[in-house]
Amino acid sequence: MKLDLVIKELHRSENELAHVLLRLSERHKTDHETYHVARDLVRWCHDHVRELARIGEDYGLKLDAEPAGESTVAERVREKAAEWLGRRKEPGLLLLADLRHLYRVASGVSLDWELLAQAAQGARRKELLELAERCHPQTLRQVRWANARLKESATQALVS
Amino acid sequence: MPRVDRIAEPWGTRTPYGAGDEWPVRVDRFLQEGVREEDVERWAQSASILHSNGDALDIAVSDGRIVGVRGRAADRVNRGRLGPKDLYGWQANHSPDRLTRPLVRENGRLVEADWDTAMERVAGRAKELLDEQGPSALAFYTTGQLFLEEYYTLGLIAHGGIGTNHVDGNTRLCTATAAAALKESFGSDGQPGSYADVDHADVIALYGHNVAETQTVLWARILDRLAGPNPPALICVDPRETPAARAATVHLANRPGTNVALMNGLLHEIIANGWIDEDYLRDHVVGFEELRERVADCPAEEAARICDVPVGRLREAARLIGTADRLLSTVLQGFYQSHQATAASVQVNNVHLVRGMLGRPGCGVLQMNGQPTAQNTRECGADGDLPGFRNWSNDAHVAELARIWNVDQLAIPHYSPPTHAMQMFRYIEEGSIRFLYVSGTNPAVSMPELHRIRSILAQERLFLVVQDIFLSETAELADVVLPAATWGEKTGTFTNADRTVHLSEKAVDPPGEARPDLDIFLDFARRLDLRDKDGAPLVKWSDPEGAFEGWKECSRGRPCDYSGLSYEKLRGGSGVQWPCDDAHPDGTERLYADGAFWSAPEVCEDYGRDLVTGAPLSPTEYKALNPDGKAVAKAAEYIPPHEPPDDEFPxxxxxxxxxxxxxxxxxxxxxxxxxxxxxxxxxxxxxxxxxxxxxxxxxxxxxxxxxxxxxxxxxxxxxxxxxxxxxxxxxxxxxxxxxxxxxxxxxxxxxxxxxxxxxxxxxxxxxxxxxxxxxxxxxxxxxxxxxxxxxxxxxxRPAGPEGAVPATSGGAEAEAEESVAASGGAR
Missing domain, CATH: 2.40.40.20 (Barwin-like endoglucanases)
Incomplete structure (x- = not known):
């Protein structure tokens, strides 16, 4: 049984995704929709981290239920830098690069949830399967958001 | 004829009526001091342009000037009544500070110029940027106060001629959520209900809609029902004690930003009590199971806690809504301009879907509009939609539009939804949009966070054109200012919030060299030498009626079908509700009467979006969700607002x-x-x-x-x-x-x-x-x-004892005449 490995990896990757979303929002504070929605979506990662830590106990894991924190000083510096850069054209390309990265990380998390759901089914772990069924759709929505923002932002950034 | 100070009494004299009766006629009239009815040389037919209610009126003309207005008794919208803004607002047309000549910026200052000079600057800069960067450099920001013919022409010029995706109106600020909520639930924009539903409803629920102030004549209709036999119960959701809240059976003053929680709580109660129409849900709706699951974790107590309202009051509202025989719901800015705007407004649609209350007298939803002609920006493709409620991500729709316009399909940008206003300002901020053509609106005051907006508009690298009737705060920042004619000085049509189309005739000449917006747009198109794919001029018309005929073809077969209308048909009598075609020559009072929606994948205007992230659904996802063209009950989770009060900003x-x-x-x-x-x-x-x-x-x-x-x-x-x-x-x-x-x-x-x-x-x-x-x-x-x-x-209204603050009044100068037909009314 390697269920604990999958849970542990998901706990790590959800924390990473939260970090990527927060970084994205700070670096693109002047792109207001990106800023606000990214922060809304961090909530889902944090919920997942908590749930994974709780269920991890059943598999002998001691995972931190508190989502990995961000240094608020670094956060503010990045937000300020974003404001200064707001009048330049380069942030358009930077946004594309960051959204592309987000898409890849979120897709990775989505795959991890698929692995967990497969394992839970094989091991007949109902509670674990339910967790995957509850959380995975939210990860998929995060993936689709990254994809949609990329599509919407690409043309102006690339043709202007 | 009784004279009433309509500043002191904005809704005028009561004409009570009962459920199912016809709303009595009351004709309101206001003429300039010293002008008598017999002095009026001519009455020009029109409708109000200072709110979205669409009150039909006639403009009194004497000696080449507007001297007053009179409500049109025959019209279905107002039955002769006018609101204070209708009665007095026309005087602005004659202001001495109207713009009468074009202005151009010289050495940092705006100076008068002739039309040729001003238009050459506008067209010249547009051509330069098209050569240098292409259409992505140009953007158009219009209003909710021009006429249908002008929006359609602007949409054609921008989308079909120049080929830019950056076209929106300030209707983004007032009505975008109405359109979005209707698309999410019913597959396409289009107001389901009718104002006449007020005549039949036994429960009226107002969600963030201060109707007494935003649509005074609609509120007069509700007041007349309240004063008559069998009055409806009123539910009001608003943090302020509006006139509607004071008249309400239940007033819910929820914490700002918690509308989704409130709606989920109401839906929870309605579903848990079994106040639902199972047959309707089975035959006409997809998504109900997901909605049921979503609201299951939002019982009344939880909703009341989040919203900070008494749980008993929330339950009472749910009971009234859940047991209504004829439920009318209206929604406006308290939902549209608040956190989770679309998600909350969609839940109001969901109430009607679970109760099976659509398309019958008294059973309607009115997702209201803010501005008078906001409806037309949505229909005509001047506000971030394609004309005729066409779907930008459906290639067949774009191909059809290309055929009507006789342009190449690729010439119409449809790689993503048309750029919305807030994003346009972001592109201007970062410098990729360098030409902004503003018509009839004032973003330097109306947009959020003004220091940012001013700094964006004032940028040296932006070429700003402002077409307006006064030197607004925005016009003062412009490179070229174009003086426009306004309501009463040009002919055209516009459509109100319940799909009623009115004709507005030219009554007087515009001042000085001011020109109708349509003429200015046509001039711009000529100077850019915009052509169709056969080399003929792109815009085929040269006057409003020609534009209207063009629009009729563009709208044919679409939900907003105008093909059965004409200027001739709109002259005299009442306004007409679209769709109006060969099968419905007198228009259509209510949409979705038979539970049939414009939501089939090949028909719908939009495939919908994720209500939290805003990500659009793909065509494939939509086809799987709604293959048979039913209504979509779309659930949404509550998310806390982004800027809650804290210690520093309480x-x-x-x-x-x-x-x-x-x-x-x-x-x-x-x-x-x-x-x-x-x-x-x-x-x-x-x-x-x-x-x-x-x-x-x-x-x-x-x-x-x-x-x-x-x-x-x-x-x-x-x-x-x-x-x-x-x-x-x-x-x-x-x-x-x-x-x-x-x-x-x-x-x-x-x-x-x-x-x-x-x-x-x-x-x-x-x-x-x-x-x-x-x-x-x-x-x-x-x-x-x-x-x-x-x-x-x-x-x-002040909170203290009556009389502590002197009551607002208009005095003799504000006395308007009211004539109530036959049985009369009591004040």
Missing amino acids: FALTTGRTLYHFHTRTKTARAPQLQRAAPEVWVEMSAADAERLGFAEGDLLEVATRRGGVQARLRVGGIRDGVVFLPFHYGYWDRPDAYDPEKGPDKGMGRAANEATVTDWDPVSKQPLFKTAAARVSLVERGRGLPAPAPTTTAS
């Missing part, structure tokens, strides 16, 4: 309208009766908050957020504790000294509420949020015994 700031003004007061401040009724900005706060902080009526306060602030006199009024309200109408054209960049937080202190608002928008409708910002309030100086300059007749 108040929730909400902004809004007053009855006596429209938008940034360019017209209403120039009508003396309206201006005197609400002459200056004020701030509202509850009696409990004022007492706690030691403030009194008339004290001068500073209301500041992290963006900026406003100084305003305090009205101690009926508003939820912890919430402050600022009217957004007041800018700087009549008080240029009112902004001080040195004062206030760090971005300056002014008079416009939008100094303080936040740049944040609903990810689905892209409508900016004006109802949730955190603010702090401090005393600047004590009052001098004078009350705040706020009306007492409206939501800003």
Whole structure:
């Protein structure tokens, strides 16, 4: 049984995704929709981290239920830098690069949830399967958001 | 004929009627001092242009001037009634400070020029940028106050001719969520209900809709029902004690930003009590199971806790809604401009889907509009939609449009939804949009976070064109100012919030060299030499009626079908509701009567979006969700607002309208009766908050957020504790000294509420949020015994004992005539 490995990896990757979303929002504070929605979506990662830590106990894991924190000083510096850069054209390309990265990380998390759901089914772990069924759709929505923002932002950034 | 001061009595004399009866006629009339009925040489048919209700009226003309107005008794919308803005607003047409000549910027200053010079500058810069960067450099930002013919022509020029994706209207600020909510639930835009549903409803629910002030004649209709036999029960969701809240059976003043939680709580109660129409859900709706699951974890207690409303009151509202025989719901800015705007508005549609209450007399949803012709920007493709409610991500729809316009399909940008206004300003900020053509609106006062907007518009690298009737705050920043004709000075049509199309005839000539917006757009197209794919001129018409005929073809077969209408048909009699085609020559009162929707994958205007992230669904996803064209019951989870009050900024700031003004007061401040009724900005706060902080009526306060602030006199009024309200109408054209960049937080202190608002928008409708910002309030100086300059007749009614603040009145100058047919009415 390697269920604990999958849970542990998901706990790590959800924390990473939260970090990527927060970084994205700070670096693109002047792109207001990106800023606000990214922060809304961090909530889902944090919920997942908590749930994974709780269920991890059943598999002998001691995972931190508190989502990995961000240094608020670094956060503010990045937000300020974003404001200064707001009048330049380069942030358009930077946004594309960051959204592309987000898409890849979120897709990775989505795959991890698929692995967990497969394992839970094989091991007949109902509670674990339910967790995957509850959380995975939210990860998929995060993936689709990254994809949609990329599509919407690409043309102006690339043709202007 | 009775004379009534319609400033003091905005809704006029009551004409009570009972359920199912016809609303009695009452004809309102106001003529300029000294003008008698027999002096009027001519009456020109029109409708009101200062709100979205669409009150039909005739313009009185004498000696080449407008001298008054009279309601049209035959019209289905108002049955002769007019609101205060209709009665007095027309006087602005004759203001001495109308723009009468084009202006161009020379050495930093705007100077008069002839039309040829001004238009050559506009077209010249557009051509330069098209050569240098292409269509992505050009953007168009229009309004909710032009005519259908003008929007359609502008949409054709921008989308089909220039090929830019950057076309939107300031209707983004007022009506985008109405459109988005209708698309999500019914697959396409299109108002399901009719104003006549007021005549039949036994329960009317008003969601964030201060109808008494935004649509005064619709409120008069409701008041007449309330005064008659078998009056409807009223439910009002609003943080302020609006006139509707005072008349309500149940008033829910929920915490700002919690509308989704409130709606989920109501839906939970309705579903849990079995007040649902299982047959309707089975036959006509997809998505109900997901909705049921979603609201299962939001019982009344939980919703009441999040919203901070008494749980008993929430349950009572749910019972009234759940047991209504004929339920009418209306929605406006309290939902549209608040956190999770579309998600909340969609839940109102869901109430009607689970109750099976659509398309029958009294059973309707009215997702309202803010501005008079907002409906037409949505239909004609001037506001971030394609014309005729066509789907930008359906290639067949784009191909059809290309065929109608005779252009190559690739010439019409459809790689993503048309750029919304807030994103356009972002592109201007970063420098990739370098030409902005603003028509008939004033973003320098109406957009959120004004210090940012001003700095964006003032950029040297931006070429700004402003087409308007006055030198607005925005026009002052322009490179070229084009003087336009307005309502009463040009002919065209427009459509109100319940799909009623009205013709508005030219009554008088525009002042000086001012020209109709349509003529200016046509001139622009000629100078750019825009052609179709056969080399013929792209725009095939040269007058309003020609544009209307063109639009009829474009709308044929689509939900907003105008093909059965003509100028001739609209002359005389009543306005007509679309769709109006061969099969429905008299128009259509209610949509979705048989549970049939325009939502089949090949028909729908939109495949929908994720209500939290705003990500569009793919065609494949939509086909799987809704293969048979049913309505979609779309669930949404509550998400806390982005800027909740905290220790430093303990108040929730909400902004809004007053009855006596429209938008940034360019017209209403120039009508003396309206201006005197609400002459200056004020701030509202509850009696409990004022007492706690030691403030009194008339004290001068500073209301500041992290963006900026406003100084305003305090009205101690009926508003939820912890919430402050600022009217957004007041800018700087009549008080240029009112902004001080040195004062206030760090971005300056002014008079416009939008100094303080936040740049944040609903990810689905892209409508900016004006109802949730955190603010702090401090005393600047004590009052001098004078009350705040706020009306007492409206939501800003003072909280103290009656008579403590002198009542708002208009005096003899505001006396209008009212004539009630036959049985008469009681005041």
